[in-house]
Amino acid sequence: MAALIEMPVDDPTAHALLAEYFDSREIGFAHQNVVYTRKYPDAAAFTPPAGVFLVVQDDEGAFVGCGGIRLLDAGRYEVKHLYLRPETRGRGWGRLLLAELERRAIDLGARELVLDTHHSLEAAAGLYAATGFVAIERYNDNPNATRWYGKPIG
Template identity: 40%
Template sequence: MIVHERPWDDPAGERLRAAQRVEMAERYGTDDSDPSTPPTAADVTVFVVAQDDAGEPVACGALRTIDAEHGELKRMFVDPAHRGRGASRVVLAALEQKARDLGWTRLVLETGTRQHEAVGLYESSGYNAIEPFGPYVGSAWSLCYAKEL
């Protein structure tokens, strides 16, 4: 598996994010389960797409700057047909390295109460539960995590 940094509007990334929105709508029964401002090309600092050995885009993830030392992990997603093969860990490791390269010392993230696989990934990767922050305060579906880099 190889991870490439891509522009936010990369067609492969757009397809993966569209699939993520469909899956989240199915899990939560609404198209509006994320209370945050949707990421855009203007505010995404880093966006990556992972490809399998055949070159097929299978996973993505992004970083959004909070301040000079902190960032937020956004839009982590692995195509369901490719889950269980380590793509999420590869993307997460790549994003954490990009964050370190930017001089960031901490990453935060929000995931949902119905995303048990994501919770397992983050907890097993050293992320600790934190109080909801920013737009996630008061959200019944939000679980927030942080990791010191």
């Protein structure tokens, strides 16, 4: 079973996982002849009560994934940078991470979670649908996003 550890988003471990995530997106976008815009998050946005950032640690102690939530406006938090190394996928750890982020958002007073993603991330879209997210109108200007989802919580 994986462990979820709260960590500052600018910690070297968290930063390395974000770099892996961004690298994977750049490669995936390049195959579609699309440019990926890399932007590392502001640490304050993922520090309670504004948000939280979690890393996933496997049974052998390796850090293999990450994700966070950040406050957008009163009662609404955004899920960001949900990532698992490819060799760890299919074990339920994405669902575990997303559930814990939702729990943390509720603890911080959230009434709604939103997220954006790219249509090429089909497994992610499946996870979001399976956990109660539904398509919503575009809520931001993220150049990397083509789909937006929301879920009432709390």
